[in-house]
Structure formats: structure tokens, C-alpha cells
Amino acid sequence: MLQQSISKLISEDHQIQYLLHLADNALILSHRNSQWCGHGPILEQDIALTNIALDQLGQARNLYQYAALLITEKTGIPTTEDQLAYLRDVGEFKNCLLAEIPNGDWGQTVLRNFLMGSYQFFLYQELQQIATGQLKAIADKSIKEITYHVRWSADWVVRLGDGTTESHTRMVQALELLWSYTGEMLEPNDYEQELIGSQSTYIKAAWEAKIAAVLAEANLDHPKNDWMQSGGKKGIHTEHLGYLLAEMQFLQRAYPGLEW
Numbered sequence: 001m002l003q004q005s006i007s008k009l010i011s012e013d014h015q016i017q018y019l020l021h022l023a024d025n026a027l028i029l030s031h032r033n034s035q036w037c038g039h040g041p042i043l044e045q046d047i048a049l050t051n052i053a054l055d056q057l058g059q060a061r062n063l064y065q066y067a068a069l070l071i072t073e074k075t076g077i078p079t080t081e082d083q084l085a086y087l088r089d090v091g092e093f094k095n096c097l098l099a100e101i102p103n104g105d106w107g108q109t110v111l112r113n114f115l116m117g118s119y120q121f122f123l124y125q126e127l128q129q130i131a132t133g134q135l136k137a138i139a140d141k142s143i144k145e146i147t148y149h150v151r152w153s154a155d156w157v158v159r160l161g162d163g164t165t166e167s168h169t170r171m172v173q174a175l176e177l178l179w180s181y182t183g184e185m186l187e188p189n190d191y192e193q194e195l196i197g198s199q200s201t202y203i204k205a206a207w208e209a210k211i212a213a214v215l216a217e218a219n220l221d222h223p224k225n226d227w228m229q230s231g232g233k234k235g236i237h238t239e240h241l242g243y244l245l246a247e248m249q250f251l252q253r254a255y256p257g258l259e260w
Contacts (some may be wrong), residue, residue, distance in 0.1 A: 007092070009075055016067050017094065017191035019135070020084065021233060023063035024095035027085060030056035030240070031117060031248055032103055048152060052113070055145040060085070062138045069134075078122055086252035090235075090242050097232040098181035100241040107160050107167065108174040114153035114214065115178060119185045121146050122206045126199045154214050159219025171220055183228025192233075 010016050040046025061197035064081035071079040098116055103109045124146060127139035160167040184203040186195050196203070214224050231237065251258060 005077060006071055006075055006077055007079050009071060010092070011072075014095050014191040014194050016070055018048070018064050018195055019067040019070070021094040021191065023060045023067065023084070024093045025116070025120075026056045026060035028093070028095045028099040028244065029113075030054075030060060030238070031244060032099065033109070033113070035103060037107065044048065049109075050151070052149050054094070055149065059138070059142045059145070060197065062141070064133045066138065082205070082252060087247045088247060090237055092235060093241065094233050094235060094247070095241075096184050097229050097238055098178065098185065100238060100244060101178075101181065102231070103239055104174065104177070105170060106156075107170040108177065110153050110156035110160070111171065111174045113149060114157050114177055115147040115152055115182055117146055118210045119182075119207050122203045122210075123196065126203060130195070130199065157214055157220075158218040160218045161215070165169060168219065171218065175215075175220060175223060175236065179223040180227060181229050183226075184230045184232060187230070189233050244253065 010020065030053045033049055033056065035051070036046065037050045038046065040049055061081055064084045068079040068081050068084055068109070071077070098112060101112075103112075121143070124139045124143045128136060128143060131139055157171065161167070161171040186200070186207065188200045192200075212222055
């Protein structure tokens with residue numbers, strides 16, 4: 001576990017909390033996507049999703065490195081990206097719940113990537129305009145990768161939604177399961193307000209328009225329910241994140257400071 005003074009700083013510093021939120025989203029989604037490595041429906045798409053997972057891992061690393069630098073500067077305690085990824089407990093992670101729920105079938109996985117990737121696309125577009133320094137540089141690099149992620153996942157949503165009877169049914173089921181987790185992405189909390197709060201209305205509207213257009217093309221009915229799950233941004237997670245972290249963090253916790 002991180003030293004108490006570092007944990008206290010994180011809980012009080014909105015900039016660091018925001019960086020960790022972005023990093024945690026990227027890391028947890030990357031881990032979920034990496035679980036498909038060797039299990040994809042066809043080799044080409046197996047490799048495509050594995051490369052997307054690597055992109056997301058790289059985004060997480062850049063954000064963790066920046067957060068670690070700020071923590072080190074403000075506390076005087078050397079902090080690393082590995083500490084932030086592998087030595088925080090479940091309640092300290094700030095990723096959206098949508099990132100952590102199990103993959104399910106291929107349709108559920110590509111739909112989750114489309115829903116989250118579309119949000120990240122419009123968010124990082126805004127960060128390119130309003131962020132400065134290292135965060136802007138991260139946004140500039142990430143948006144190129146996310147653009148491909150959205151195009152790839154949207155193509156699969158359309159392909160499956162407007163495909164066979166079975167593929168359409170599976171996409172309907174995936175949409176019913178995932179939709180109630182999307183609202184959390186679109187409602188900024190306290191540590192997001194300072195940086196992105198004024199742009200949140202635009203991001204939400206752009207995301208909704210993108211989702212509606214692709215669902216219509218995929219012959220999928222837009223969900224009508226407004227009730228949404230929430231809590232991930234504040235460290236309140238599903239039981240699934242605990243199992244994911246136990247797997248992901250095992251080596252670092254069992255052998256602290258281990259290097260390959």
C-alpha cells in the first residue's frame with residue numbers, strides 16, 4: 001500500500017485524482033482487452049484487440065508517470081508508475097465501473113470498447129484544447145490511437161448488430177447489460193469539474209449523437225432507461241475489480257520491487 005502521506009495527498013489533490021481516474025480507466029480496460037489474447041474469433045481480430053490493449057496500457061503508463069511525478073514533487077517521497085498501478089487497493093482505484101465488468105462474449109467486448117472509446121475520443125479532443133504541458137502532450141498522442149479504437153469497435157458493432165439473427169440477439173443482450181454503466185462516464189464529479197466541467201455538456205451531447213448514429217446503423221434500438229450505475233470514480237466498485245487486481249497485482253505484491 002502507498003505510504004499514508006501519499007494517500008492523503010491523492011485524496012486532497014484534484015489534479016492527481018483526475019490523472020489517476022484517466023489512467024485507471026485505461027489500465028483496467030487494457031487488462032480486460034488483453035484477456036482476449038489468443039482467444040479472439042479470428043487471428044486478425046485477436047491481434048487487433050491485443051494491439052488496442054497495448055495502446056491503452058501505454059496511455060495508462062504515461063498518465064501514471066505524470067501523476068507519480070506530481071506526487072514526488074509535492075511529498076518528497078519517490079513514487080513510481082508501478083506503485084500507482086500495483087500497490088493501490090480496490091477502494092483507491094477511480095476507473096468507471098464499465099471498464100471493470102467481465103468481458104462476456106465478443107459482442108459485449110466490442111460494444112464496451114465502442115461505448116468507452118467514443119467517450120474518450122471526445123474527452124481527449126477537449127483535453128487537447130484546454131490542457132497544458134504534459135497532459136496536453138498525452139492527449140495529443142492518445143487521440144490518434146483512440147480514433148482507431150473507435151473506428152474498429154464501431155465497425156464490429158454494426159457488423160454484429162446488423163448481421164445474423166444470433167449476432168443481433170447477442171448485441172441486444174450486450175446493450176441491455178452495459179447501458180446502465182454508461183451514465184457514470186458523462187457526469188463529472190468534483191475532481192473532474194476543475195478541468196473538464198465546463199466542457200462536459202458538449203462531450204455528453206457529442207457522445208450521445210455518435211452512439212445514436214452507430215446504433216441506428218447497426219439496427220439496434222436505442223435504450224430508453226435512464227437509471228445508471230455509479231461509484232467507480234469515488235472508489236466504490238463491483239466485486240469484479242477485486243478479482244482483476246488480485247490477478248494483475250500478484251507478482252508485485254508477492255515480490256516487492258521485482259524487475260524482469
